[in-house]
Amino acid sequence: MHETLEIVQMRSRKIIDGNLKVYLALSSLFLVLVLGKFSQILAVVIFSVLCIYADWKAYLRIIRIPAFFLLGAMAVILFTIDGKVLASFWIFRITEESTGIAFSVLLRSTASLSILSFLIMTTSIPEFITALSKLKIPKFVVEMLMLVYRAIQILFEEISRLDTAASSRLGFLGFRNMIRTASLLAFSAFMKSLKRSEIMEEALESRCYRGCYPLLDSRTEGAGISALILSALFLAGWFG
Amino acid sequence: MILTENLWFRYGEKDILKGVDFKAEKGEVTVLMGKNGAGKTTLLKHFNGLLRPYEGYVSVDGERLRYDRKSLLKVRKKVFYVFQNPDDQILSPTVWQDVAFGPKNLGIDGEELEKVVEVALKAVGLNGYERRLCSTLSGGEKRRLTIASALAMNPEYVIMDEPSANVDGYGFEMIVELIKMLREDGKGVVISTHDLDLAKAVGDRFYFMDSGRIVWEGERLSWDMARRLGIRTFAFGKIVLSSSLDGEFDFVGVVNGSSSGFEIENERVMESKGLDVVEKAILRAIEGNEVLLICDDGCMRDVAQIIERYPVELEVRVGKDGEVHEN
Numbered sequence: 001m002h003e004t005l006e007i008v009q010m011r012s013r014k015i016i017d018g019n020l021k022v023y024l025a026l027s028s029l030f031l032v033l034v035l036g037k038f039s040q041i042l043a044v045v046i047f048s049v050l051c052i053y054a055d056w057k058a059y060l061r062i063i064r065i066p067a068f069f070l071l072g073a074m075a076v077i078l079f080t081i082d083g084k085v086l087a088s089f090w091i092f093r094i095t096e097e098s099t100g101i102a103f104s105v106l107l108r109s110t111a112s113l114s115i116l117s118f119l120i121m122t123t124s125i126p127e128f129i130t131a132l133s134k135l136k137i138p139k140f141v142v143e144m145l146m147l148v149y150r151a152i153q154i155l156f157e158e159i160s161r162l163d164t165a166a167s168s169r170l171g172f173l174g175f176r177n178m179i180r181t182a183s184l185l186a187f188s189a190f191m192k193s194l195k196r197s198e199i200m201e202e203a204l205e206s207r208c209y210r211g212c213y214p215l216l217d218s219r220t221e222g223a224g225i226s227a228l229i230l231s232a233l234f235l236a237g238w239f240g
Numbered sequence: 241m242i243l244t245e246n247l248w249f250r251y252g253e254k255d256i257l258k259g260v261d262f263k264a265e266k267g268e269v270t271v272l273m274g275k276n277g278a279g280k281t282t283l284l285k286h287f288n289g290l291l292r293p294y295e296g297y298v299s300v301d302g303e304r305l306r307y308d309r310k311s312l313l314k315v316r317k318k319v320f321y322v323f324q325n326p327d328d329q330i331l332s333p334t335v336w337q338d339v340a341f342g343p344k345n346l347g348i349d350g351e352e353l354e355k356v357v358e359v360a361l362k363a364v365g366l367n368g369y370e371r372r373l374c375s376t377l378s379g380g381e382k383r384r385l386t387i388a389s390a391l392a393m394n395p396e397y398v399i400m401d402e403p404s405a406n407v408d409g410y411g412f413e414m415i416v417e418l419i420k421m422l423r424e425d426g427k428g429v430v431i432s433t434h435d436l437d438l439a440k441a442v443g444d445r446f447y448f449m450d451s452g453r454i455v456w457e458g459e460r461l462s463w464d465m466a467r468r469l470g471i472r473t474f475a476f477g478k479i480v481l482s483s484s485l486d487g488e489f490d491f492v493g494v495v496n497g498s499s500s501g502f503e504i505e506n507e508r509v510m511e512s513k514g515l516d517v518v519e520k521a522i523l524r525a526i527e528g529n530e531v532l533l534i535c536d537d538g539c540m541r542d543v544a545q546i547i548e549r550y551p552v553e554l555e556v557r558v559g560k561d562g563e564v565h566e567n
Contacts, residue, residue, distance in 0.1 A: 146332065150332060150374075154375075206316060207389070208316050208346060210345045214337045214353070
């Protein structure tokens with residue numbers, strides 16, 4: 001079976017669990033954005049290790065796509081900023097300023113990417129929403145987030161079914177077919193989502209919905225490690 | 241008791257229900273059968289006020305249904321509707337949240353809520369699944385989750401729209417057990433189904449619908465009748481119950497007696513006595529054979545009742561002329 005992100009979140013090994021992992025990720029993200037390069041290097045190392053421990057195969061799959069965009073963006077920065085030329089070939093020039101900015105952006109992006117990878121590999125959306133709700137986010141926002149997420153789950157299942165049906169009837173054979181099938185799929189998905197919204201309203205009424213959405217509480221683990229990580233990031237940034 | 245009287249409902253210009261009179265008692269399983277498009281789901285959706293008739297009425301425990309918000313909430317606490325497609329009913333991303341959804345909205349919270357969810361999940365065998373995302377459950381597990389959601393609300397009536405759709409043999413057995421458990425708890429269960437196996441396994445009272453009308457109701461169901469009314473059945477072979485030897489059959493058996501009194505030419509006589517021979521006859525018929533069971537008029541009714549539970553065609557001939565009196 002194709003391993004979805006939800007399955008990764010469910011199966012990954014977690015040293016830090018519960019709402020704490022969300023707060024750790026958000027705090028670390030804030031620290032690497034405001035502190036210097038040492039805290040960023042440390043964040044890359046720590047959160048990469050946590051991700052590899054959680055599920056190294058999934059980690060490689062997750063960072064593959066953003067890494068591709070990141071490297072592309074680095075190349076653009078490297079070759080487009082003027083300054084003291086370090087090296088040049090054909091029309092491209094690498095300058096002292098461009099290497100500095102590229103390195104700084106790369107470091108900050110990689111640190112953020114590591115932290116966010118840790119978050120999405122270990123935290124399901126309901127856990128994330130539960131953690132946010134503890135931060136006194138308005139109730140209706142939490143309800144909307146839950147319902148929208150459930151709707152997305154169902155829509156993805158529908159799209160997957162439609163995709164299988166189209167593939168089995170050679171719907172993606174050739175460019176023209178692919179375009180036509182994609183437009184049909186988009187239309188069907190839209191119609192199904194409309195129908196689904198009517199059914200969801202019926203289900204909400206049928207189940208006595210009065211604006212209460214139960215939230216999943218989970219046991220918090222790894223408070224010591226979290227404190228250690230945050231202290232290390234802070235000290236590295238402060239003294240670095 | 242859920243009661244409908246002269247219920248009429250239309251989508252647009254088309255009448256879907258045409259004067260339906262229906263009754264479902266507490267502590268009983270009432271089965272609603274009929275062809276696709278007969279109006280079964282539409283009727284079920286009236287029981288907790290999801291749909292409103294333009295004529296006639298629904299009453300629950302003697303109280304006529306009203307359609308203001310407060311009354312609807314009251315009736316929905318009593319009458320739980322389990323949707324045909326579990327994905328239509330599951331509203332929360334995780335198993336625990338979905339079971340807790342109803343009770344939480346009824347004002348149950350804290351430890352009591354934990355307890356209610358735990359008991360409901362245990363009853364359907366989903367304990368340990370609390371943190372699982374609903375999108376990662378199999379079809380059978382989703383079906384069980386919807387029933388757990390019903391149990392957590394502790395309603396007095398549970399309405400199930402095709403509960404055995406898309407479940408395998410194990411799932412089917414689980415659903416049968418759950419429905420029986422609900423009945424033993426004194427709850428009234430109404431199910432709509434095309435599945436004759438399910439209907440026979442749990443049903444106490446049966447209704448057949450056709451084109452928006454109830455066309456038959458009763459307490460006994462036979463394979464033959466279901467087939468006549470357009471229900472999907474698999475009748476593998478045939479058993480003829482008769483007091484005399486008449487016609488040609490693959491096998492012949494004699495209940496309460498021996499074959500010596502009959503001049504049977506072929507050698508396919510099932511030499512057994514009493515109910516053993518009935519069991520053998522059923523097995524032979526399931527294999528696709530035509531079997532004659534000879535028994536006297538006194539025991540014919542009892543034997544017919546046993547055979548009716550199995551997927552075989554039954555013909556009962558009473559009297560010397562061999563006239564068919566009951567199918």
